[in-house]
Amino acid sequence: MAIDIGQFVQTFFEESFEGLDIMEAGLLALEPGVTTDLEKINTIFRAAHSIKGGSGTFGFKDVTDFTHLMETLLDGMREGRLGVTTEGVTALLHSVDCLREMLVAAREHISVEPEQIQELRARLSRLLNRKPAESQAESKPSAAPGAAAAPRAAGWRIQFRPHPQLMHSGNDPVRMFRELAGLGALQARADASQLPKLADLRPEDCYLSWELELRGDATREAVAEVFAWVEGDCDLNLEPLTAEAAPEAPAKPAPPPVAPPGPSAGPQTGEEGQQGELLLERRKGEDRRKGDRRVNVAASDSASIRVGIDKVDAVINLVGELVTTQSMLSALGEDFDMSRLDKLHEALDQLDRNTRDLQEHVMRIRMLPVSSVFSRFPRMVHDVSAKLGKQVELRINGEQTELDKTVIEKIGDPLVHLIRNSLDHGLEPPDERARAGKPETGVISLDAYHKSGSIFIEVDDDGRGLNREALLRKGLQEGLLRPGEEYSDEQIYDLIFHPGLSTAKQLSDVSGRGVGMDVVRSNIHDVGGSIQIASRPGQGTRITISLPLTLAILDGQLVSVGEDCYIIPLLSIIESVQVRVDAVNRVAGKGEVFRFRGQPLPILRLYELFGTEGAVSDLEKGLLVVVEADGRQVGLFVDDLEGQQQVSIKSLEKNFRRVSGVAGATILGDGRVGLILDISGLIRVNNVAL
Amino acid sequence: MEKKTTELATLGQRGLLKREAAAEGLQYLTFSLAGEEYGVDILKVQEIRGWAPVTKVPNAPAFVRGVMNLRGAIVPVIDLRLRFGLETVEYTKTTVVIVATVQSANGSRIIGTVVDGVSDVLNLNAADIQPAPDFGTAVHTDFISGLVTVDSGMVMLLDVDRLLSVEEMFALENVRPAESHITAAAA
Numbered sequence: 001m002a003i004d005i006g007q008f009v010q011t012f013f014e015e016s017f018e019g020l021d022i023m024e025a026g027l028l029a030l031e032p033g034v035t036t037d038l039e040k041i042n043t044i045f046r047a048a049h050s051i052k053g054g055s056g057t058f059g060f061k062d063v064t065d066f067t068h069l070m071e072t073l074l075d076g077m078r079e080g081r082l083g084v085t086t087e088g089v090t091a092l093l094h095s096v097d098c099l100r101e102m103l104v105a106a107r108e109h110i111s112v113e114p115e116q117i118q119e120l121r122a123r124l125s126r127l128l129n130r131k132p133a134e135s136q137a138e139s140k141p142s143a144a145p146g147a148a149a150a151p152r153a154a155g156w157r158i159q160f161r162p163h164p165q166l167m168h169s170g171n172d173p174v175r176m177f178r179e180l181a182g183l184g185a186l187q188a189r190a191d192a193s194q195l196p197k198l199a200d201l202r203p204e205d206c207y208l209s210w211e212l213e214l215r216g217d218a219t220r221e222a223v224a225e226v227f228a229w230v231e232g233d234c235d236l237n238l239e240p241l242t243a244e245a246a247p248e249a250p251a252k253p254a255p256p257p258v259a260p261p262g263p264s265a266g267p268q269t270g271e272e273g274q275q276g277e278l279l280l281e282r283r284k285g286e287d288r289r290k291g292d293r294r295v296n297v298a299a300s301d302s303a304s305i306r307v308g309i310d311k312v313d314a315v316i317n318l319v320g321e322l323v324t325t326q327s328m329l330s331a332l333g334e335d336f337d338m339s340r341l342d343k344l345h346e347a348l349d350q351l352d353r354n355t356r357d358l359q360e361h362v363m364r365i366r367m368l369p370v371s372s373v374f375s376r377f378p379r380m381v382h383d384v385s386a387k388l389g390k391q392v393e394l395r396i397n398g399e400q401t402e403l404d405k406t407v408i409e410k411i412g413d414p415l416v417h418l419i420r421n422s423l424d425h426g427l428e429p430p431d432e433r434a435r436a437g438k439p440e441t442g443v444i445s446l447d448a449y450h451k452s453g454s455i456f457i458e459v460d461d462d463g464r465g466l467n468r469e470a471l472l473r474k475g476l477q478e479g480l481l482r483p484g485e486e487y488s489d490e491q492i493y494d495l496i497f498h499p500g501l502s503t504a505k506q507l508s509d510v511s512g513r514g515v516g517m518d519v520v521r522s523n524i525h526d527v528g529g530s531i532q533i534a535s536r537p538g539q540g541t542r543i544t545i546s547l548p549l550t551l552a553i554l555d556g557q558l559v560s561v562g563e564d565c566y567i568i569p570l571l572s573i574i575e576s577v578q579v580r581v582d583a584v585n586r587v588a589g590k591g592e593v594f595r596f597r598g599q600p601l602p603i604l605r606l607y608e609l610f611g612t613e614g615a616v617s618d619l620e621k622g623l624l625v626v627v628e629a630d631g632r633q634v635g636l637f638v639d640d641l642e643g644q645q646q647v648s649i650k651s652l653e654k655n656f657r658r659v660s661g662v663a664g665a666t667i668l669g670d671g672r673v674g675l676i677l678d679i680s681g682l683i684r685v686n687n688v689a690l
Numbered sequence: 691m692e693k694k695t696t697e698l699a700t701l702g703q704r705g706l707l708k709r710e711a712a713a714e715g716l717q718y719l720t721f722s723l724a725g726e727e728y729g730v731d732i733l734k735v736q737e738i739r740g741w742a743p744v745t746k747v748p749n750a751p752a753f754v755r756g757v758m759n760l761r762g763a764i765v766p767v768i769d770l771r772l773r774f775g776l777e778t779v780e781y782t783k784t785t786v787v788i789v790a791t792v793q794s795a796n797g798s799r800i801i802g803t804v805v806d807g808v809s810d811v812l813n814l815n816a817a818d819i820q821p822a823p824d825f826g827t828a829v830h831t832d833f834i835s836g837l838v839t840v841d842s843g844m845v846m847l848l849d850v851d852r853l854l855s856v857e858e859m860f861a862l863e864n865v866r867p868a869e870s871h872i873t874a875a876a877a
Contacts, residue, residue, distance in 0.1 A: 564746055610748030652747075655799045656757065656766040657856050659747055665757060665764045673745040673757050673764055 012054045013107050019047040024096050028378045045074045060106045069124045070095050091123045155215035156223050159237035164205035166233040179226045184216020307365050318358045325350045370448045371399035373412045384423050391441040398448035403455050410527045414520040418459045426463030460542045466535040471495050493533045497521045530630045558642035561606045562615035565674050572679040574626040579619045605637040629680035718812045721805040724776045727845045734790045734850045741785040767802040792854045801854045
């Protein structure tokens with residue numbers, strides 16, 4: 001029975017990468033030297049084991065071997081034979097990295113530097129060999145170097161009688177034999193006596209049973225583990241072979257291949273058989289590799305999404321309701337008269353509600369918890385703080401907050417950058433902290449929360465804070481600020497987003513080149529978010545990023561300017577007011593400012609900005625829409641307010657190009673195109689002008 | 691208009707089949723603009739629509755009439771008269787928008803072009819096409835891929851990818867980029 005396993009490869013990779021994340025998180029939680037928490041190690045072990053199993057199934061042999069080595073080390077830690085040392089944890093963390101690279105390489109059909117793998121292998125083996133009491137199989141790095149806790153046996157006689165349904169669960173004896181062959185020399189005898197006549201044969205059942213002889217120093221556990229997945233589906237009998245009974249232990253595993261009849265696969269054992277079977281697959285990979293060596297790894301970002309079943313169920317429920325409403329409406333339409341107008345209105349209201357709910361829930365399918373981004377930070381903080389010689393505690397809150405997948409993908413890099421900055425520049429070295437009377441361990445906290453229709457992410461550190469003086473000096477030096485003027489803290493802190501500006505005294509390979517913060521800001525603007533910074537000298541810095549819940553839909557206020565209709569995102573609107581001309585001043589003869597609740601509010605006349613003809617130009621005849629973005633307010637002068645509606649955002653760039661002041665376009669109710677204003681863009685442009 | 695559109699659509703399909711049959715045969719959709727005949731590769735043409743008002747885009751060059759809704763996609767509409775620097779005319783019933791697929795470095799774009807009216811479909815052999823004459827710097831011939839003489843006169847064959855390249859259109863506009871325009875207005 002030939003199943004094309006290729007279709008599952010993608011799932012294997014996805015699960016493996018998840019497994020690696022679990023391992024990483026688990027390893028970071030391990031405390032070297034402290035009494036081992038078994039459950040933690042078990043979690044790591046399970047993840048490693050799944051990767052090993054999967055990679056074996058798909059024939060990624062180097063991954064299997066490598067994970068096996070890691071697993072052995074973990075096993076040692078679990079059983080307390082090997083202590084949980086910093087060295088061990090670090091080696092395992094590096095191995096996780098290496099494994100990730102190997103998996104990416106396997107996915108992209110490219111090769112990995114073998115030196116790295118060799119080096120890590122050597123490191124792991126060294127760690128394994130630290131307990132000299134254990135007998136080792138040093139000559140065979142790929143085959144269970146540390147598997148030797150039990151008394152030595154010359155080998156094992158294994159009676160393996162699979163139940164007919166064994167293969168229904170996706171298990172394959174061939175794979176298990178391969179694994180066994182990795183533990184020592186394997187001889188297999190197949191018993192085909194149960195094989196029915198061809199006519200009675202069910203191709204999905206397993207009729208064969210085997211008697212296997214494994215020679216080598218594998219432990220009972222190691223052997224039993226091979227069969228761990230099929231425990232309930234077979235009769236298994238393990239007997240140690242006595243040393244005398246073992247004739248001569250072959251130096252090289254070269255067992256004769258067993259070729260049982262029957263269509264139920266053709267189990268072959270031993271390296272050779274395995275190689276032969278895998279050859280085809282590998283060659284395919286190699287050909288591809290030759291074809292284009294530089295595979296764009298970024299392009300392979302999986303375009304799939306894992307969705308909780310509850311979300312899908314919610315959508316299905318809503319579709320059910322929609323169908324009910326639809327049938328209600330069509331029943332009404334069959335024989336409609338004016339007396340039933342009320343009913344029609346009611347049904348239409350219901351339709352409206354259903355559509356909205358459905359829209360919201362469909363959007364929710366695209367939402368992922370931010371933990372998918374946050375999960376990489378403990379590791380990063382661990383590595384970077386070790387490199388910098390700082391003691392850092394990372395506190396993460398609200399990692400279950402959900403965000404649109406696209407937004408999640410875009411904020412990863414900016415967050416990495418912000419956290420690196422906090423680690424490198426924000427937090428002081430322990431001695432400096434001690435002098436300042438602060439605890440030696442610095443704290444970086446990462447919070448995500450949902451507030452009034454936006455998602456906020458805060459990166460907070462209790463370090464030295466931004467150096468206002470240095471920034472001011474730099475700003476003057478670069479001509480970004482004018483001497484003699486008073487600047488608010490906010491304006492000064494804003495300078496760090498300026499390209500090319502860095503106050504770091506020395507460059508490090510962590511950060512400090514003055515590139516980056518501008519990229520951080522533009523990335524966040526790209527997804528429609530904004531970023532703010534607050535800092536207190538000696539007490540720390542807080543950077544707040546606000547992000548839209550979703551990119552695809554927004555609540556919009558339609559405004560008219562001349563003949564045109566624009567959409568202002570409802571979230572950025574504070575209020576709309578009528579202007580009294582006596583409250584308007586001209587600043588230096590150019591910019592108009594409206595005194596609004598005691599605050600000066602710059603007026604932006606949209607028709608001037610956009611060159612629209614036929615718009616209302618008399619301030620008292622139009623309306624001022626007060627909008628806010630990036631913590632600044634301006635009044636947008638428009639002719640009038642039209643309706644409010646939810647609009648789906650379409651890209652202008654796809655067929656055209658980016659237009660400044662315009663965030664995107666949408667299709668209005670009448671089929672025309674409406675442009676959605678980019679409020680923070682408008683305010684930025686306005687600031688440059690003033 | 692409707693009838694004409696479907697007629698052209700079938701012409702286009704037939705053209706496609708024919709082209710497959712005879713590799714040398716090329717088909718061009720010809721249209722009139724200010725008394726001249728132009729032709730574009732019919733395989734680039736996605737559809738032909740009657741003129742309908744579009745939404746203006748702020749700070750875009752004058753030849754960009756605006757953007758329209760093409761079944762949910764936002765598609766810019768270029769006035770070819772303005773693009774060529776010819777005088778404008780009132781749009782009439784025969785004014786059409788040729789919607790074409792344009793290949794660019796950043797992938798393919800869909801762009802609408804306003805022309806005076808569509809005329810015909812020309813079947814050509816590669817040998818019929820003569821290279822565009824060199825006018826020196828007086829006339830830009832970059833986007834003319836060749837000339838063809840037919841019974842009624844001469845047809846200029848346009849290279850749609852060049853003519854409607856967004857990058858190139860705005861390169862021309864470099865003198866007055868949109869950004870500086872907006873600041874000027876705000877000041």
